[in-house]
Amino acid sequence: MPLEPGQAATVERVVTRELTADALGNPGVTAFATPFVINLLEHAAHAVMLPHLAPGAATVGTGVDVRHLAATPPACACAPPRSCGRVPTAAAISSRSRRGTTW
Numbered sequence: 441m442p443l444e445p446g447q448a449a450t451v452e453r454v455v456t457r458e459l460t461a462d463a464l465g466n467p468g469v470t471a472f473a474t475p476f477v478i479n480l481l482e483h484a485a486h487a488v489m490l491p492h493l494a495p496g497a498a499t500v501g502t503g504v505d506v507r508h509l510a511a512t513p514p515a516c517a518c519a520p521p522r523s524c525g526r527v528p529t530a531a532a533i534s535s536r537s538r539r540g541t542t543w
Contacts, residue, residue, distance in 0.1 A: 442492070449487030452519040453480050455512050471511035472518060478504055484520040 453459070459476045461469035482501060489499045512518055 443489065447488055449484060449490075450519070451480065451484040451487050452517050453483075454517050455514050457514055460514060471513055472516075474506065474508045477508055477518075478506055480518060481506070481520055 453476075455472045457463060457470065459472055461471055461473040464473050464475065466473075481504075485501070486499055493499070
């Protein structure tokens with residue numbers, strides 16, 4: 441089955457202290473660090489691609505263009521959009537608190 445726009449996968453991560461900029465050496469910045477945002481995007485892309493890969497095959501990213509526009513504090517859940525709008529895809533990550541507030 442070919443990869444087409446609209447195919448979906450769900451990947452979510454709750455921000456912990458270990459995933460903050462503070463943990464990467466930016467003291468006092470307790471927000472989801474950009475390298476971990478990119479990692480979440482990689483996991484989402486892999487989840488969409490997995491059904492299309494031959495056994496033993498893998499994917500690899502060749503470029504990243506990310507604008508990290510808002511801080512996500514610890515205890516909030518982050519998730520890329522559920523579906524691929526175009527191939528190749530651009531994605532936005534939304535974050536929400538455990539109480540359901542969206543940033």
